[in-house]
Amino acid sequence: PGKKVLIVYAHQEPKSFNGSLLKIAVEELTKQGCSVTVSDLYAMQFEPRATRNDIVGHLHNSEEFNYGVETWEAYKRGGLSKDLIEEQRKVQEADLLIFQFPLFWFNMPAILKGWMDRVLVQGFAYDLSKSYDGGLLQDKLSLFSFTTGGTKERFAKRGDVRYLLWPMQHGIMHFCGVKVLEPHICYAPAHASEEKRKEMLAAWTQRLKTLWKEEPIDCSPEWYFK
Amino acid sequence: PGKKVLIVYAHQEPKSFNGSLLKIAVEELTKQGCSVTVSDLYAMQFEPRATRNDIVGHLHNSEEFNYGVETWEAYKRGGLSKDLIEEQRKVQEADLLIFQFPLFWFNMPAILKGWMDRVLVQGFAYDLSKSYDGGLLQDKLSLFSFTTGGTKERFAKRGDVRYLLWPMQHGIMHFCGVKVLEPHICYAPAHASEEKRKEMLAAWTQRLKTLWKEEPIDCSPEWYFK
Numbered sequence: 001p002g003k004k005v006l007i008v009y010a011h012q013e014p015k016s017f018n019g020s021l022l023k024i025a026v027e028e029l030t031k032q033g034c035s036v037t038v039s040d041l042y043a044m045q046f047e048p049r050a051t052r053n054d055i056v057g058h059l060h061n062s063e064e065f066n067y068g069v070e071t072w073e074a075y076k077r078g079g080l081s082k083d084l085i086e087e088q089r090k091v092q093e094a095d096l097l098i099f100q101f102p103l104f105w106f107n108m109p110a111i112l113k114g115w116m117d118r119v120l121v122q123g124f125a126y127d128l129s130k131s132y133d134g135g136l137l138q139d140k141l142s143l144f145s146f147t148t149g150g151t152k153e154r155f156a157k158r159g160d161v162r163y164l165l166w167p168m169q170h171g172i173m174h175f176c177g178v179k180v181l182e183p184h185i186c187y188a189p190a191h192a193s194e195e196k197r198k199e200m201l202a203a204w205t206q207r208l209k210t211l212w213k214e215e216p217i218d219c220s221p222e223w224y225f226k
Numbered sequence: 227p228g229k230k231v232l233i234v235y236a237h238q239e240p241k242s243f244n245g246s247l248l249k250i251a252v253e254e255l256t257k258q259g260c261s262v263t264v265s266d267l268y269a270m271q272f273e274p275r276a277t278r279n280d281i282v283g284h285l286h287n288s289e290e291f292n293y294g295v296e297t298w299e300a301y302k303r304g305g306l307s308k309d310l311i312e313e314q315r316k317v318q319e320a321d322l323l324i325f326q327f328p329l330f331w332f333n334m335p336a337i338l339k340g341w342m343d344r345v346l347v348q349g350f351a352y353d354l355s356k357s358y359d360g361g362l363l364q365d366k367l368s369l370f371s372f373t374t375g376g377t378k379e380r381f382a383k384r385g386d387v388r389y390l391l392w393p394m395q396h397g398i399m400h401f402c403g404v405k406v407l408e409p410h411i412c413y414a415p416a417h418a419s420e421e422k423r424k425e426m427l428a429a430w431t432q433r434l435k436t437l438w439k440e441e442p443i444d445c446s447p448e449w450y451f452k
Contacts, residue, residue, distance in 0.1 A: 012277060013291040048274040048336035051238060065239040066416075068375065104343050106397025107333065110274035114336030132384075149294065158358075159447035164397060167390045171332025190292075221385040225451050 001033030003212065006094035010101040010112040012042045017147055017189040017197065021204055022100050025145075028208040037090050041111045047083065048114020054081045072122040080121070087119040096211075097142040097178065099168075103149070106164040116172055125176040135177020141216065142173045145184040145204075152187040161185065162224045170219055179216035227259030229438065232320035236327040236338040238268045243373055243415040243423065247430055248326050251371075254434040263316050267337045273309065274340020280307045298348040306347070313345040322437075323368040323404065329375070332390040342398055351402040361403020367442065368399045371410040371430075378413040387411065388450045396445055405442035 007025055011018035022038065029036050039046070050067045052059070059065065060073040074080045080088075091097065101112050108116070120126075126135050144165065148155065155161045169180045184207060186200045217223055233251055237244035248264065255262050265272070276293045278285070285291065286299040300306045306314075317323065327338050334342070346352075352361050370391065374381065381387045395406045410433060412426045443449055 012293060015290045016292070042275070042277065045275075048340060049268070049271075050330070050335060050337070051268065064241045066242070067238060104276070105339075105346075105401075106393035107339065109276060110336045110340030110343050111276070113331075113333065113339045114274060117330050117336050120331075158396070159392075159451075163389070163447070163451070164393045166385075167332035167393060170384070171390060175331075221389070225385075225389070 003032075003034045003095045004093050005029050005034050005036045005096045005098060006039065006090045007036065007098045007100055008039045008041065008112065008115055010041045010099075010109045010115075016102075017186065017200075018100055018102055020201055021145060021147075021186070024201060024205050025098060025100070025208060028205055032208075037094070039087060039090065039115070041115060044083075046111055046115060048111050048117070050114070050117050054084060054118060055079060056081055068122060071118075075121050075123040084118055084121075087115065088124055091119065091125075091137065091140075095140060097140060097173075098145055099142070100145045102147045103164075108168065120172065120176060131175050131177070133177060135175060138177040140178045141181055142169075142178045143181040143184060143211075144168055147186045147189050149190065150188060151191065155187070160225075166224045169217075170224065174219040180219055181211070181214050181216055229258075229260045229321045230319050231255050231260050231262045231322045231324060232265065232316045233262065233324045233326055234265045234267065234338065234341055236267045236325075236335045236341075242328075243412065243426075244326055244328055246427055247371060247373075247412070250427060250431050251324060251326070251434060254431055258434075263320070265313060265316065265341070267341060270309075272337055272341060274337050274343070276340070276343050280310060280344060281305060282307055294348060297344075301347050301349040310344055310347075313341065314350055317345065317351075317363070317366075321366060323366060323399075324371055325368070326371045328373045329390075334394065346398065346402060357401050357403070359403060361401060364403040366404045367407055368395075368404045369407040369410060369437075370394055371412075373412045373415050375416065376414060377417065381413070386451075392450045395443075396450065400445040406445055407437070407440050407442055 007022060009022050013019060026036050026038065052065060055070050055074040056079045060070055071080065099112065101109055107113070125137055130136055165183060173180050184204060189197055189200060192200070233248060235248050239245060252262050252264065278291060281296050281300040282305045286296055297306065325338065327335055333339070351363055356362055391409060395409070399406050410430065415423055415426060418426070
């Protein structure tokens with residue numbers, strides 16, 4: 001109770017299975033007394049492209065545009081675009097970040113990848129020697145909750161599903177110092193029976209009830225590739 | 227000679243190291259007698275978001291929007307948006323796809339991920355039982371060429387760089403039946419001496435000279451995780 005949660009949500013359709021998972025998380029966490037904020041990326045028409053527009057006013061080096069350098073400099077002088085400052089404020093306030101999305105190509109949809117690219121800039125999320133366990137977003141938790149097109153069996157046939165979590169969980173969250181809870185994966189809801197879909201939704205509600213007692217995963221290569 | 231190459235390029239700045247790598251590829255491959263096409267995503271202001279706008283005219287199910295289903299149906303009736311049809315035409319004609327980009331968060335920049343999400347739709351790149359070695363884009367080669375922020379040593383400290391290639395090379399290219407050449411990685415050009423940068427550019431020219439003699443990698447979990 002009193003915990004703050006940011007849900008970054010990337011689905012176009014409120015009636016989708018992802019939409020139901022979002023609704024459940026908002027309701028259950030609110031019921032627990034958490035304060036829940038949702039960034040509904042498609043509804044916000046969130047910009048995924050990393051461009052010069054993200055920097056208000058003059059550039060540090062207008063001869064040769066370097067996005068990483070420019071956003072770092074802009075962050076330090078409070079010169080990032082409004083939408084980024086707003087998302088960074090939400091992240092800063094949150095105790096837990098939940099990413100809710102359908103897996104696209106073994107990965108996040110581009111709109112969510114764009115949120116990572118543009119919001120988690122140097123100076124805000126990490127810095128020169130401040131990364132991994134020293135990252136700037138320590139004392140926060142994260143959870144990747146996603147649906148897949150393929151069944152669990154189909155995924156397992158081609159190697160462990162954990163392989164695809166490495167860039168997201170380790171490369172982004174762990175790099176910023178954010179602890180990572182077990183992912184929540186709903187396999188192939190589009191091909192499941194109505195009963196099975198209800199079971200999957202109930203399992204998410206159930207998990208959320210004891211979420212705050214969970215221990216983060218061990219963010220080492222062994223967790224992913226053993 | 228006579229081979230067709232599509233370079234999908236994702237950098238904002240022509241004067242960047244990625245810009246130099248692109249220029250080298252265009253020049254060297256053209257010199258070999260290849261026909262080279264470039265999709266310069268930032269210059270095209272390529273749209274990375276997967277939305278209803280990608281479908282021209284009526285929806286298959288306007289009650290509940292499902293991007294995968296709608297683009298599949300639209301593909302079959304020639305109803306995808308113009309920019310997608312144009313990119314698919316370029317892919318269809320190409321013998322080799324080169325992706326040139328700076329690594330953002332252990333992954334492609336969002337604008338390039340959006341190209342994957344929107345261009346490689348069902349019916350065009352894969353189909354119900356047509357994936358992996360049966361994928362619809364067989365007899366094509368691909369090559370991921372990218373720069374990193376961190377040095378090789380820094381990457382190696384946290385597990386093999388191949389781990390992050392799994393979603394891109396296996397999850398996307400291999401899934402569509404496209405063969406994958408060894409990735410081309412330029413580590414931390416921003417922190418390298420002018421001499422070292424020149425060496426890296428020369429190495430790319432050199433590799434391109436014998437590119438057509440290369441054998442694709444073995445796209446199995448063993449290549450990535452051994």
